[in-house]
Amino acid sequence: MKSVFRPHPVFLRAVVVSTALGCGGAPSGGVSSAASSASTTGGESAAERCLATAGAKRERKPSEPLRITAKHVLVRYAGAKRAPATVTRTREQACLRAEEALTKLKEGTSFADVVRDYSEESGAATREGTIGTIERADVAPPFADAAFELNAGEVSQVVETSFGFHVILRVE
Numbered sequence: 001m002k003s004v005f006r007p008h009p010v011f012l013r014a015v016v017v018s019t020a021l022g023c024g025g026a027p028s029g030g031v032s033s034a035a036s037s038a039s040t041t042g043g044e045s046a047a048e049r050c051l052a053t054a055g056a057k058r059e060r061k062p063s064e065p066l067r068i069t070a071k072h073v074l075v076r077y078a079g080a081k082r083a084p085a086t087v088t089r090t091r092e093q094a095c096l097r098a099e100e101a102l103t104k105l106k107e108g109t110s111f112a113d114v115v116r117d118y119s120e121e122s123g124a125a126t127r128e129g130t131i132g133t134i135e136r137a138d139v140a141p142p143f144a145d146a147a148f149e150l151n152a153g154e155v156s157q158v159v160e161t162s163f164g165f166h167v168i169l170r171v172e
Helices: 033-037 046-054 091-106 111-118 141-149
Strands: 068-075 130-134 159-161 164-170
Touching: 046 091, 046 159, 068 091, 068 111, 068 141, 091 111, 091 164, 141 159, 141 164
Parallel strands: none
Antiparallel strands: 068 130, 068 164, 159 164
């Protein structure tokens, strides 16, 4: 299940900075009560739907480039790899919070603003979420699968790795 969201060209500005994916952390934050209690049709909760989307298997494109440049929003949960003790939200809450970040992007909020408000990677706001130019081996496999399937300027659905939940923007 792939959804293509094409952000405004202003999102495409990037400063290439080499960073390690999943470093550091920031204070935890919750999700809105509407998002945490929402239910979808068929009895599946919003959290269940979010987790299913975030964990979806993605196919590797045979024609994908060796390297891409990307930005991301990282939302952590208690127990995620490198999550500081100050992060107390559940996995479900983190998924819904990442989904809120994606919704903000779809509504036209700049990627930099969404990173500032939602990302919990140390220094992410300063870098506007930029992780630099990456190869598949540089990042967790689910992150690589999602990032490398995007075209330049596209934003991923919510993606789960052992570090938490990501929303990825492929810059180039």
